Amino acid sequence: MSFSVGIVGLPNSGKSTLFKALTKKQVAIADYPFTTIDPNVGTVAVPDERLKKIAEVVKPEKITPTIIEFVDIAGLVKGAHKGEGMGNQFLSHIRPCDGVIEVIRAFKTANIREEINPEKDIEIIENEFLMKDQELGDNVLTAKPRIYLFNIQSDRDPDLGTCRDPGLCINLKDEADMLDLSKEEVKELGLRSQLDQLILACYNVLGLITFFTIRGEKETRSWTLKNDSDILEAAAKVHTDFSEKFIKAGVIPWKELIEAGSWKEAREMGKIKLVGKEYIVQDGDVIEFKI
Ligand SMILES: Nc1nc2c(ncn2[C@@H]2O[C@H](COP(=O)(O)OP(=O)(O)O)[C@@H](O)[C@H]2O)c(=O)[nH]1
Ligand SMILES: [Mg+2]
Incomplete structure (x- = not known):
C-alpha cells in the first residue's frame, strides 16, 4: 500500500493543472501491480538523490523509486457537506487519503471575475471539513495532515497575503507550461520546477521516511515507511x-x-x-x- 495525498480546493483553483503536472512524473505501473488504475489517481515517483548515489555505488540493473499517490478530487464548493455540488461524493474521496494539498487560488485571470481571497477560500474549505466531521462525530477530515499550495502568478500580487505554513507558493500555470518544453528550454528560460519540493513537503507532513534495499546487482530500491x-x-x-x-x-x-x-x-x-x-x-x- 502506498501513501496517498488528495488534491482539494475550490473550483478553478488549479487542482487538475497540478495533477497533470505531477503525473508527468508517473512511473511504470508494472512495478506497482497493486496500484489502482483510475484516471483521478496518479502514481508519482518520490525524488531522492540518495537513491541515485547508492545506485552509483551498487550499479544495479534496475533502480526502482518509491511512490506516492495523488488524487485529483473535484467538487469542493461552499455547502458541499450539505450536498451542494458533488457534495458527499467528494468528501468520501478525501476520507481514504493520508493527507491533503489545499490548492488556493492566488492568481488573476480574465475569465474569473470574482475577487481573489486566499484566506477566505481556506476558510471555506476548512469549514466544509469541520461541518462534515461534526455531522459524522469524528475528526477524520480536520485531522488530516495538510499542505497549503498558493497557486500564484509570476508577478505576484502582494495583497494576496503570504503563504501559510506548511505550504508553498507555486505558479501552477508555469509548471504545466514547463511540461511542453525540453530540458534545455526550461534551463534557457531560467524556469525551475517546484514539484519535487512539493512531493517532499508531502512526505514530511505525512511523517514518512525512506529506507533502501539492494538485491545484489539486480535492483536497488527505495521504500516508504511511517516514522x-x-x-x-x-x-x-x-x-x-x-x-x-x-x-x-x-x-x-x-x-x-x-x-x-x-x-x-x-x-x-x-x-x-x-x-x-x-x-x-x-x-x-x-x-x-x-x-
Ligand atoms: N493564470 C493562471 N491560470 C491558471 C493557473 N492555474 C490554473 N489556471 C487556469 O484555471 C483554470 C482552472 O484550472 P484547473 O486546474 O482545471 O482547476 P480545477 O478546477 O481546480 O481543477 C484553467 O483554465 C487553468 O488554465 C495559474 O496558475 N495561472
Ligand atoms: Mg479539475
Missing part, C-alpha cells in the same frame, strides 16, 4: 516472507555505504550493524533482511 516504525514493518513492505520469517537484518546508513564503496567492503569494515526485530528504522537506512 518510528520497527524493522518488521519495513520487512512487511518488501515481502511478507521477510516479516514472517524474520531473524535479523543488516543495516547501514546510506552515507556510510557510499563511503565504504560497496556492501562487501562495508561488511569487512564492520559497518553493517546486525539488528533484531525491535530495531526502529531510521530515514536513509539501507537494509538487508536475513531469513
Whole structure:
C-alpha cells in the first residue's frame, strides 16, 4: 500500500493543472501491480538523490523509486457537506487519503471575475471539513495532515497575503507550461520546477521516511515507511516472507555505504550493524533482511 495525498480546493483553483503536472512524473505501473488504475489517481515517483548515489555505488540493473499517490478530487464548493455540488461524493474521496494539498487560488485571470481571497477560500474549505466531521462525530477530515499550495502568478500580487505554513507558493500555470518544453528550454528560460519540493513537503507532513534495499546487482530500491516504525514493518513492505520469517537484518546508513564503496567492503569494515526485530528504522537506512 502506498501513501496517498488528495488534491482539494475550490473550483478553478488549479487542482487538475497540478495533477497533470505531477503525473508527468508517473512511473511504470508494472512495478506497482497493486496500484489502482483510475484516471483521478496518479502514481508519482518520490525524488531522492540518495537513491541515485547508492545506485552509483551498487550499479544495479534496475533502480526502482518509491511512490506516492495523488488524487485529483473535484467538487469542493461552499455547502458541499450539505450536498451542494458533488457534495458527499467528494468528501468520501478525501476520507481514504493520508493527507491533503489545499490548492488556493492566488492568481488573476480574465475569465474569473470574482475577487481573489486566499484566506477566505481556506476558510471555506476548512469549514466544509469541520461541518462534515461534526455531522459524522469524528475528526477524520480536520485531522488530516495538510499542505497549503498558493497557486500564484509570476508577478505576484502582494495583497494576496503570504503563504501559510506548511505550504508553498507555486505558479501552477508555469509548471504545466514547463511540461511542453525540453530540458534545455526550461534551463534557457531560467524556469525551475517546484514539484519535487512539493512531493517532499508531502512526505514530511505525512511523517514518512525512506529506507533502501539492494538485491545484489539486480535492483536497488527505495521504500516508504511511517516514522518510528520497527524493522518488521519495513520487512512487511518488501515481502511478507521477510516479516514472517524474520531473524535479523543488516543495516547501514546510506552515507556510510557510499563511503565504504560497496556492501562487501562495508561488511569487512564492520559497518553493517546486525539488528533484531525491535530495531526502529531510521530515514536513509539501507537494509538487508536475513531469513
Ligand atoms: N493564470 C493562471 N491560470 C491558471 C493557473 N492555474 C490554473 N489556471 C487556469 O484555471 C483554470 C482552472 O484550472 P484547473 O486546474 O482545471 O482547476 P480545477 O478546477 O481546480 O481543477 C484553467 O483554465 C487553468 O488554465 C495559474 O496558475 N495561472
Ligand atoms: Mg479539475
